[in-house]
Amino acid sequence: xxxxxxxxxxxAHAVERPEDHHDDLRLWLRLLTCTTLIExxxxxxxxxxxxxxxxRFDLMAQLDKAxxxxxxxxLSKRMMVSxxxxxxxxxxxxxxxxxxxxxxxxxxxxxxxRLTPLGRAEFRAMAEEHxxxxxxxxxxxxxxxxxxLMRLLAKTKMSTRRAIxxxxx
Amino acid sequence: xxxxxxxxxxxAHAVERPEDHHDDLRLWLRLLTCTTLIExxxxxxxxxxxxxxxxRFDLMAQLDKAxxxxxxxxLSKRMMVSxxxxxxxxxxxxxxxxxxxxxxxxxxxxxxxRLTPLGRAEFRAMAEEHxxxxxxxxxxxxxxxxxxLMRLLAKTKMSTRRAIxxxxx
DNA sequence: TCTGGATATTTTAAGTTTAAAATAACTCGA
DNA sequence: TCGAGTTATTTTAAACTTAAAATATCCAGA
Numbered sequence: 001x002x003x004x005x006x007x008x009x010x011x012a013h014a015v016e017r018p019e020d021h022h023d024d025l026r027l028w029l030r031l032l033t034c035t036t037l038i039e040x041x042x043x044x045x046x047x048x049x050x051x052x053x054x055x056r057f058d059l060m061a062q063l064d065k066a067x068x069x070x071x072x073x074x075l076s077k078r079m080m081v082s083x084x085x086x087x088x089x090x091x092x093x094x095x096x097x098x099x100x101x102x103x104x105x106x107x108x109x110x111x112x113x114r115l116t117p118l119g120r121a122e123f124r125a126m127a128e129e130h131x132x133x134x135x136x137x138x139x140x141x142x143x144x145x146x147x148x149l150m151r152l153l154a155k156t157k158m159s160t161r162r163a164i165x166x167x168x169x
Numbered sequence: 170x171x172x173x174x175x176x177x178x179x180x181a182h183a184v185e186r187p188e189d190h191h192d193d194l195r196l197w198l199r200l201l202t203c204t205t206l207i208e209x210x211x212x213x214x215x216x217x218x219x220x221x222x223x224x225r226f227d228l229m230a231q232l233d234k235a236x237x238x239x240x241x242x243x244l245s246k247r248m249m250v251s252x253x254x255x256x257x258x259x260x261x262x263x264x265x266x267x268x269x270x271x272x273x274x275x276x277x278x279x280x281x282x283r284l285t286p287l288g289r290a291e292f293r294a295m296a297e298e299h300x301x302x303x304x305x306x307x308x309x310x311x312x313x314x315x316x317x318l319m320r321l322l323a324k325t326k327m328s329t330r331r332a333i334x335x336x337x338x
Numbered sequence: 339t340c341t342g343g344a345t346a347t348t349t350t351a352a353g354t355t356t357a358a359a360a361t362a363a364c365t366c367g368a
Numbered sequence: 369t370c371g372a373g374t375t376a377t378t379t380t381a382a383a384c385t386t387a388a389a390a391t392a393t394c395c396a397g398a
Contacts, residue, residue, distance in 0.1 A: 024315070
Protein backbone atom coordinates (compact mmCIF):
# COMPACT_ATOMS: atom_id res chain seq x y z
CA UNK A 1 0.00 0.00 0.00
CA UNK A 2 0.88 3.64 -0.27
CA UNK A 3 3.27 3.13 -3.11
CA UNK A 4 1.35 5.71 -5.11
CA UNK A 5 1.33 8.37 -2.47
CA UNK A 6 3.21 11.38 -3.69
CA UNK A 7 5.33 12.73 -0.85
CA UNK A 8 5.38 16.45 -0.22
CA UNK A 9 8.86 16.74 -1.61
CA UNK A 10 8.33 14.44 -4.56
CA UNK A 11 10.46 14.96 -7.61
CA ALA A 12 13.42 16.32 -5.79
CA HIS A 13 14.69 17.96 -8.94
CA ALA A 14 11.66 20.16 -9.11
CA VAL A 15 11.65 21.26 -5.49
CA GLU A 16 12.36 24.95 -5.55
CA ARG A 17 12.80 26.74 -2.31
CA PRO A 18 13.19 30.44 -2.80
CA GLU A 19 16.88 31.16 -3.33
CA ASP A 20 17.91 27.55 -3.77
CA HIS A 21 20.36 27.59 -6.64
CA HIS A 22 22.51 24.61 -5.78
CA ASP A 23 21.78 22.84 -9.04
CA ASP A 24 22.90 25.83 -11.05
CA LEU A 25 26.09 25.93 -9.07
CA ARG A 26 26.71 22.26 -9.79
CA LEU A 27 26.03 22.90 -13.45
CA TRP A 28 28.58 25.70 -13.51
CA LEU A 29 31.19 23.61 -11.74
CA ARG A 30 30.71 20.81 -14.20
CA LEU A 31 31.04 23.21 -17.13
CA LEU A 32 34.21 24.57 -15.59
CA THR A 33 35.60 21.09 -14.99
CA CYS A 34 35.03 20.04 -18.59
CA THR A 35 36.75 23.12 -19.92
CA THR A 36 39.66 22.85 -17.51
CA LEU A 37 40.18 19.17 -18.30
CA ILE A 38 40.21 19.66 -22.05
CA GLU A 39 42.25 22.83 -21.87
CA UNK A 40 44.89 21.21 -19.69
CA UNK A 41 45.29 18.24 -22.00
CA UNK A 42 45.50 20.43 -25.10
CA UNK A 43 48.07 22.61 -23.39
CA UNK A 44 50.14 19.54 -22.54
CA UNK A 45 49.97 18.11 -26.04
CA UNK A 46 50.85 21.42 -27.69
CA UNK A 47 53.90 21.66 -25.50
CA UNK A 48 54.97 18.05 -25.98
CA UNK A 49 54.36 17.91 -29.73
CA UNK A 50 55.18 21.45 -30.83
CA UNK A 51 56.81 23.21 -27.91
CA UNK A 52 54.24 25.98 -28.08
CA UNK A 53 52.03 27.46 -25.38
CA UNK A 54 48.24 27.49 -25.55
CA UNK A 55 47.92 31.30 -25.53
CA ARG A 56 50.26 31.54 -28.50
CA PHE A 57 48.34 28.88 -30.35
CA ASP A 58 45.07 30.66 -29.64
CA LEU A 59 46.43 33.96 -30.86
CA MET A 60 47.73 32.43 -34.07
CA ALA A 61 44.37 30.72 -34.57
CA GLN A 62 42.65 34.09 -34.56
CA LEU A 63 45.09 35.47 -37.10
CA ASP A 64 44.80 32.43 -39.34
CA LYS A 65 41.07 33.11 -39.61
CA ALA A 66 41.76 36.72 -40.59
CA UNK A 67 43.93 36.81 -43.71
CA UNK A 68 44.03 40.60 -43.71
CA UNK A 69 45.38 40.75 -40.19
CA UNK A 70 43.86 42.14 -37.02
CA UNK A 71 44.51 45.06 -34.74
CA UNK A 72 45.48 44.44 -31.16
CA UNK A 73 42.04 45.59 -30.00
CA UNK A 74 40.31 43.21 -32.34
CA LEU A 75 42.55 40.40 -31.17
CA SER A 76 41.91 41.08 -27.52
CA LYS A 77 38.17 41.26 -28.10
CA ARG A 78 38.09 37.96 -30.01
CA MET A 79 40.32 36.21 -27.52
CA MET A 80 38.40 37.72 -24.61
CA VAL A 81 41.52 38.82 -22.79
CA SER A 82 42.89 42.22 -21.82
CA UNK A 83 44.73 44.54 -24.17
CA UNK A 84 47.93 44.42 -22.20
CA UNK A 85 47.92 40.66 -22.38
CA UNK A 86 47.82 40.72 -26.17
CA UNK A 87 50.59 43.32 -26.30
CA UNK A 88 52.92 40.91 -24.53
CA UNK A 89 51.92 37.84 -26.51
CA UNK A 90 52.36 39.62 -29.83
CA UNK A 91 55.71 40.96 -28.70
CA UNK A 92 57.03 37.46 -28.08
CA UNK A 93 55.56 36.06 -31.30
CA UNK A 94 57.11 38.85 -33.36
CA UNK A 95 60.37 38.15 -31.61
CA UNK A 96 60.18 34.47 -32.62
CA UNK A 97 59.37 35.33 -36.23
CA UNK A 98 55.77 34.12 -36.26
CA UNK A 99 54.10 37.53 -36.61
CA UNK A 100 54.68 40.88 -38.18
CA UNK A 101 53.16 44.16 -37.12
CA UNK A 102 52.72 47.32 -39.10
CA UNK A 103 51.05 50.60 -38.36
CA UNK A 104 47.63 50.92 -39.96
CA UNK A 105 47.63 53.15 -43.03
CA UNK A 106 44.39 54.81 -41.96
CA UNK A 107 44.91 55.12 -38.21
CA UNK A 108 48.31 55.77 -36.78
CA UNK A 109 47.20 54.54 -33.35
CA UNK A 110 46.46 51.05 -34.62
CA UNK A 111 48.87 48.20 -35.30
CA UNK A 112 47.86 45.54 -37.82
CA UNK A 113 49.16 42.11 -36.87
CA ARG A 114 49.65 39.31 -39.40
CA LEU A 115 51.08 35.81 -39.50
CA THR A 116 54.38 35.46 -41.32
CA PRO A 117 54.67 32.58 -43.82
CA LEU A 118 56.57 30.72 -41.10
CA GLY A 119 53.88 31.48 -38.56
CA ARG A 120 51.13 30.35 -40.89
CA ALA A 121 52.91 27.15 -41.86
CA GLU A 122 53.63 26.22 -38.27
CA PHE A 123 50.11 27.05 -37.19
CA ARG A 124 48.50 24.97 -39.95
CA ALA A 125 50.56 21.96 -38.99
CA MET A 126 49.57 22.34 -35.34
CA ALA A 127 45.94 23.03 -36.15
CA GLU A 128 45.52 19.78 -38.00
CA GLU A 129 46.74 17.77 -35.03
CA HIS A 130 44.77 19.93 -32.65
CA UNK A 131 41.52 19.28 -34.44
CA UNK A 132 42.03 15.56 -34.08
CA UNK A 133 42.76 15.92 -30.38
CA UNK A 134 39.53 17.79 -29.82
CA UNK A 135 37.55 15.16 -31.70
CA UNK A 136 39.13 12.59 -29.41
CA UNK A 137 37.81 14.36 -26.33
CA UNK A 138 34.22 14.29 -27.61
CA UNK A 139 34.37 10.86 -29.20
CA UNK A 140 31.95 9.17 -26.80
CA UNK A 141 29.13 11.60 -27.60
CA UNK A 142 26.74 10.65 -30.37
CA UNK A 143 26.17 13.11 -33.22
CA UNK A 144 22.78 13.86 -31.72
CA UNK A 145 24.31 14.56 -28.32
CA UNK A 146 26.87 16.89 -29.88
CA UNK A 147 24.09 18.82 -31.58
CA UNK A 148 22.17 19.07 -28.34
CA LEU A 149 25.21 20.20 -26.44
CA MET A 150 25.96 22.79 -29.10
CA ARG A 151 22.44 24.14 -28.86
CA LEU A 152 22.41 24.23 -25.07
CA LEU A 153 25.75 26.00 -24.96
CA ALA A 154 24.51 28.55 -27.48
CA LYS A 155 21.57 29.21 -25.21
CA THR A 156 23.82 29.43 -22.16
CA LYS A 157 26.01 31.91 -23.99
CA MET A 158 23.04 34.11 -24.84
CA SER A 159 21.64 33.86 -21.34
CA THR A 160 24.99 34.82 -19.84
CA ARG A 161 25.49 37.70 -22.24
CA ARG A 162 22.14 39.16 -21.28
CA ALA A 163 22.85 38.68 -17.57
CA ILE A 164 26.10 40.60 -18.03
CA UNK A 165 24.42 43.27 -20.13
CA UNK A 166 21.70 43.67 -17.55
CA UNK A 167 24.19 44.09 -14.73
CA UNK A 168 26.41 46.65 -16.47
CA UNK A 169 24.53 48.36 -19.30
CA UNK B 170 12.56 21.09 -62.21
CA UNK B 171 15.17 19.25 -60.25
CA UNK B 172 14.17 20.77 -56.97
CA UNK B 173 13.86 17.32 -55.48
CA UNK B 174 17.23 16.12 -56.59
CA UNK B 175 19.31 15.23 -53.60
CA UNK B 176 22.77 16.64 -54.09
CA UNK B 177 25.75 14.47 -53.37
CA UNK B 178 26.53 16.37 -50.25
CA UNK B 179 22.98 16.58 -48.94
CA UNK B 180 22.43 16.94 -45.22
CA ALA B 181 25.56 18.85 -44.52
CA HIS B 182 25.45 17.88 -40.87
CA ALA B 183 25.77 14.24 -41.72
CA VAL B 184 28.50 14.58 -44.30
CA GLU B 185 31.54 12.95 -42.80
CA ARG B 186 34.70 13.09 -44.75
CA PRO B 187 37.45 11.13 -43.11
CA GLU B 188 39.23 13.45 -40.68
CA ASP B 189 36.63 16.20 -40.83
CA HIS B 190 36.24 17.33 -37.25
CA HIS B 191 35.18 20.92 -37.73
CA ASP B 192 31.97 20.49 -35.78
CA ASP B 193 33.83 19.16 -32.78
CA LEU B 194 36.15 22.11 -32.94
CA ARG B 195 33.19 24.48 -33.00
CA LEU B 196 31.69 22.63 -30.05
CA TRP B 197 34.90 23.02 -28.08
CA LEU B 198 35.19 26.71 -28.90
CA ARG B 199 31.63 27.27 -27.77
CA LEU B 200 32.26 25.42 -24.53
CA LEU B 201 35.34 27.54 -23.98
CA THR B 202 33.48 30.75 -24.75
CA CYS B 203 30.73 29.96 -22.26
CA THR B 204 33.22 29.22 -19.52
CA THR B 205 35.33 32.28 -20.27
CA LEU B 206 32.28 34.55 -20.32
CA ILE B 207 30.93 33.32 -17.01
CA GLU B 208 34.32 33.18 -15.37
CA UNK B 209 35.15 36.72 -16.41
CA UNK B 210 31.93 38.12 -15.04
CA UNK B 211 32.27 36.22 -11.76
CA UNK B 212 35.83 37.47 -11.44
CA UNK B 213 34.67 41.03 -11.98
CA UNK B 214 31.85 40.81 -9.47
CA UNK B 215 34.02 39.19 -6.81
CA UNK B 216 36.48 42.00 -7.22
CA UNK B 217 33.89 44.76 -7.21
CA UNK B 218 31.79 43.38 -4.36
CA UNK B 219 34.36 41.73 -2.12
CA UNK B 220 37.78 42.78 -3.35
CA UNK B 221 38.81 39.16 -3.73
CA UNK B 222 40.31 37.29 -6.66
CA UNK B 223 38.70 34.27 -8.27
CA UNK B 224 41.57 31.87 -7.47
CA ARG B 225 41.34 32.81 -3.78
CA PHE B 226 37.59 32.31 -3.81
CA ASP B 227 37.97 28.93 -5.48
CA LEU B 228 40.53 27.81 -2.95
CA MET B 229 38.37 28.87 -0.02
CA ALA B 230 35.42 27.06 -1.62
CA GLN B 231 37.37 23.82 -1.56
CA LEU B 232 38.26 24.29 2.10
CA ASP B 233 34.71 25.21 3.05
CA LYS B 234 33.60 21.83 1.73
CA ALA B 235 36.25 20.08 3.81
CA UNK B 236 35.75 20.91 7.48
CA UNK B 237 38.79 18.87 8.52
CA UNK B 238 41.10 20.74 6.22
CA UNK B 239 43.03 19.58 3.18
CA UNK B 240 46.64 19.04 2.30
CA UNK B 241 48.24 21.09 -0.43
CA UNK B 242 48.29 18.06 -2.73
CA UNK B 243 44.62 17.42 -2.16
CA LEU B 244 43.87 21.09 -2.82
CA SER B 245 45.85 21.14 -6.04
CA LYS B 246 44.19 17.96 -7.25
CA ARG B 247 40.69 19.28 -6.53
CA MET B 248 41.40 22.67 -8.05
CA MET B 249 43.12 21.06 -11.01
CA VAL B 250 46.12 23.37 -10.79
CA SER B 251 49.80 22.77 -10.12
CA UNK B 252 51.27 22.27 -6.65
CA UNK B 253 53.41 25.36 -6.83
CA UNK B 254 50.38 27.42 -7.66
CA UNK B 255 48.61 26.33 -4.50
CA UNK B 256 51.71 27.01 -2.42
CA UNK B 257 51.59 30.66 -3.44
CA UNK B 258 47.85 31.07 -3.04
CA UNK B 259 47.89 29.54 0.44
CA UNK B 260 50.84 31.70 1.41
CA UNK B 261 48.91 34.86 0.59
CA UNK B 262 45.71 33.67 2.24
CA UNK B 263 47.56 32.77 5.44
CA UNK B 264 49.16 36.19 5.30
CA UNK B 265 45.73 37.84 5.11
CA UNK B 266 44.39 35.78 8.01
CA UNK B 267 41.96 33.63 6.03
CA UNK B 268 43.78 30.32 6.43
CA UNK B 269 45.93 28.46 8.91
CA UNK B 270 48.37 25.71 8.13
CA UNK B 271 49.75 23.06 10.40
CA UNK B 272 51.99 20.10 9.82
CA UNK B 273 50.10 16.83 9.67
CA UNK B 274 50.45 14.78 12.86
CA UNK B 275 50.89 11.59 10.86
CA UNK B 276 53.10 12.80 8.00
CA UNK B 277 55.68 15.46 8.54
CA UNK B 278 55.83 16.18 4.81
CA UNK B 279 52.22 17.24 4.65
CA UNK B 280 50.63 20.56 5.60
CA UNK B 281 46.97 20.60 6.59
CA UNK B 282 45.25 23.79 5.52
CA ARG B 283 42.06 25.10 7.15
CA LEU B 284 39.86 28.16 7.00
CA THR B 285 40.07 30.47 9.99
CA PRO B 286 36.77 31.68 11.49
CA LEU B 287 37.37 34.92 9.60
CA GLY B 288 38.05 33.05 6.38
CA ARG B 289 34.96 30.93 6.79
CA ALA B 290 32.71 33.89 7.60
CA GLU B 291 33.95 35.91 4.67
CA PHE B 292 33.68 32.96 2.33
CA ARG B 293 30.12 32.15 3.37
CA ALA B 294 29.03 35.73 2.73
CA MET B 295 30.63 35.69 -0.71
CA ALA B 296 29.32 32.23 -1.55
CA GLU B 297 25.74 33.28 -1.02
CA GLU B 298 26.04 36.13 -3.49
CA HIS B 299 28.05 33.99 -5.85
CA UNK B 300 25.36 31.35 -6.03
CA UNK B 301 22.83 33.94 -7.06
CA UNK B 302 25.15 35.27 -9.76
CA UNK B 303 25.56 31.82 -11.25
CA UNK B 304 21.79 31.29 -11.28
CA UNK B 305 21.50 34.57 -13.13
CA UNK B 306 23.78 33.33 -15.89
CA UNK B 307 21.66 30.24 -16.50
CA UNK B 308 18.29 31.87 -15.99
CA UNK B 309 17.10 31.54 -19.59
CA UNK B 310 17.48 27.76 -19.59
CA UNK B 311 14.46 25.71 -18.60
CA UNK B 312 14.83 23.13 -15.82
CA UNK B 313 14.73 20.45 -18.49
CA UNK B 314 17.49 22.13 -20.45
CA UNK B 315 19.64 22.42 -17.35
CA UNK B 316 19.21 18.71 -16.70
CA UNK B 317 20.14 17.90 -20.28
CA LEU B 318 23.16 20.15 -20.17
CA MET B 319 24.25 18.58 -16.89
CA ARG B 320 23.98 15.12 -18.38
CA LEU B 321 25.81 16.03 -21.58
CA LEU B 322 28.62 17.67 -19.66
CA ALA B 323 28.93 14.61 -17.44
CA LYS B 324 29.31 12.52 -20.56
CA THR B 325 31.83 14.96 -22.02
CA LYS B 326 33.81 14.80 -18.82
CA MET B 327 33.92 11.01 -18.91
CA SER B 328 34.79 10.97 -22.59
CA THR B 329 37.60 13.44 -22.04
CA ARG B 330 38.96 11.59 -19.03
CA ARG B 331 39.18 8.40 -21.04
CA ALA B 332 40.83 10.19 -23.96
CA ILE B 333 43.43 11.52 -21.55
CA UNK B 334 43.87 8.15 -19.86
CA UNK B 335 44.28 6.47 -23.22
CA UNK B 336 46.94 8.94 -24.33
CA UNK B 337 49.04 8.78 -21.17
CA UNK B 338 48.34 5.59 -19.23
C1' DT C 339 68.56 -1.31 9.33
C1' DC C 340 69.35 0.37 4.77
C1' DT C 341 68.10 1.61 0.40
C1' DG C 342 65.51 2.67 -3.67
C1' DG C 343 61.39 4.51 -5.10
C1' DA C 344 57.32 7.14 -4.11
C1' DT C 345 55.04 11.19 -2.22
C1' DA C 346 54.46 16.22 -0.34
C1' DT C 347 56.01 20.44 -0.76
C1' DT C 348 58.85 24.35 -2.12
C1' DT C 349 61.62 26.82 -5.22
C1' DT C 350 62.80 28.72 -9.62
C1' DA C 351 62.33 30.77 -14.11
C1' DA C 352 59.52 32.03 -17.59
C1' DG C 353 55.31 33.22 -19.18
C1' DT C 354 50.44 34.62 -18.77
C1' DT C 355 46.88 37.61 -16.96
C1' DT C 356 44.52 41.39 -15.03
C1' DA C 357 43.29 46.14 -13.70
C1' DA C 358 44.49 50.62 -13.83
C1' DA C 359 47.14 54.48 -15.25
C1' DA C 360 49.58 56.76 -18.93
C1' DT C 361 50.31 58.04 -23.80
C1' DA C 362 49.03 59.00 -28.31
C1' DA C 363 45.89 59.70 -32.04
C1' DC C 364 41.32 60.10 -33.73
C1' DT C 365 36.51 62.35 -34.17
C1' DC C 366 33.28 65.71 -34.17
C1' DG C 367 30.74 69.63 -32.99
C1' DA C 368 31.03 74.69 -31.62
C1' DT D 369 40.52 75.31 -35.59
C1' DC D 370 39.89 74.11 -30.87
C1' DG D 371 38.93 71.12 -27.39
C1' DA D 372 36.32 67.52 -25.15
C1' DG D 373 35.50 62.96 -25.36
C1' DT D 374 36.67 58.53 -27.44
C1' DT D 375 39.63 54.89 -28.98
C1' DA D 376 44.19 52.14 -29.58
C1' DT D 377 47.94 50.84 -27.41
C1' DT D 378 51.53 50.51 -23.93
C1' DT D 379 53.17 50.46 -19.38
C1' DT D 380 53.11 49.13 -14.62
C1' DA D 381 52.55 46.39 -10.52
C1' DA D 382 50.80 42.57 -8.60
C1' DA D 383 49.07 38.22 -8.89
C1' DC D 384 48.50 33.86 -11.08
C1' DT D 385 50.19 29.75 -13.53
C1' DT D 386 52.98 26.20 -15.24
C1' DA D 387 56.84 22.89 -15.70
C1' DA D 388 60.80 21.34 -13.89
C1' DA D 389 64.24 20.87 -10.46
C1' DA D 390 65.32 20.58 -5.63
C1' DT D 391 64.20 19.08 -0.67
C1' DA D 392 62.39 16.49 2.69
C1' DT D 393 59.92 12.66 4.27
C1' DC D 394 57.72 8.33 3.98
C1' DC D 395 57.35 3.37 2.87
C1' DA D 396 58.32 -1.30 1.63
C1' DG D 397 61.34 -4.86 1.05
C1' DA D 398 66.18 -7.00 1.17
